[in-house]
Amino acid sequence: MLKSIPKKLKTDGSISAIYGMEESGSLELPLFSARVAAGFPSPAEDHLESRLDLNQHLIRNPSSTFFVRAAGESMMEAGIYDRDLLIVDRSIEKRNRRVVIATLNGEFTVKRLVQDEEGIFLAAENPDFDSIPIRVDSDFSIWGVVTYVIHEV
Incomplete structure (x- = not known):
């Protein structure tokens, strides 16, 4: 599913890697019909409903999708x-x-795009980091919109 793009990245520290989308079929995993409660699970509800293809669920436009490792x-x-x-x-x-x-x-950077009466900014979502103003003379380009975040728990 992930194809490494071998490039040296110059980033502001918020991105460590970029990956391309490999269109090599589906990735189907079991999907159970029972919802998971935070309490004690009921063994009677442990049955397979169908299969879930993560590519179909997470990737809306395969030819326009890529992956980024946050840092x-x-x-x-x-x-x-x-x-x-x-x-x-x-x-x-x-x-x-x-x-x-x-x-x-x-x-490269991952930030929230903010446009208000003061201008356009790339806003951090942590009070320890400043927003970055986009000036008229800035070399600025948006590569894409983050649609999902996958992380370990």
Whole structure:
């Protein structure tokens, strides 16, 4: 499913790797019909309902999708942690308040896109990090919108 893109990345520290989408079929896993409660599970509800294809569930536009490995703590309050895998779609509209993968002056970053009366910013989701203003002379490009975050629990 992940195909490493062998490039040296220049980042602001919020991204450690970028991967391409490998379209090699489906990834079907068991899907159980019972919902999982936080309490004691009922053995009577342990039966398989169907199979869930994670590619169909998580990847809306395969030809426009890539993956990014997050690094650092700047997006913690958005639920993005160090080493998380981000699913990114280039075809989704880059609107205000969406979490995006962008390049700014040659460096990759993952931040929340914010546009208000003061201008356009790449906002961190951690009060220990400053927002980054996008100036007229900035070399700025949005690569895609983060659609899902996958992390270990």
